[in-house]
Amino acid sequence: MKFKAEINVMPLRTLLDPQGKAVTGSMKNIGLAEIHNVRIGKHISLEIDASNKEAAQKKTEEACKKLLANPIMEFFEITLEESK
């Protein structure tokens, strides 16, 4: 079976996000002062071959822990679905 995973890797909420802070500042300069609290992370989409959804979830978590996210600075969220 084939699965498609959508992963968000974001800076931990307790940490400063300097890139997000800079973008929040820029919003004011382009006339969008109503926008605030910008946080910027990564969005990753990938495909997995696995025998079932649990196995696919496990593989995806392993990929996040080993390669895609840095747990000291980031957390990740996974959305998994079977792809047609």
Added chain:
Amino acid sequence: MKFKAEINVMPLRTLLDPQGKAVTGSMKNIGLAEIHNVRIGKHISLEIDASNKEAAQKKTEEACKKLLANPIMEFFEITLEESK
């Protein structure tokens, strides 16, 4: 009213994604060859003050077009909800 937007900015599907390609290659090296077709973009969360959902959507699209995404290389998806 306060709204929260979750935005994905991804490389256009018709373009190569060298960062994603590199990560796909690394998956094999860490024993996750079942994972392929990795694509990497940005995930942005932000808060907006607006009088209604339509206004918030419009502001968010403006921010994406003016600042967050490069339309020549990227497309964006917005998910908007009222924040409590």
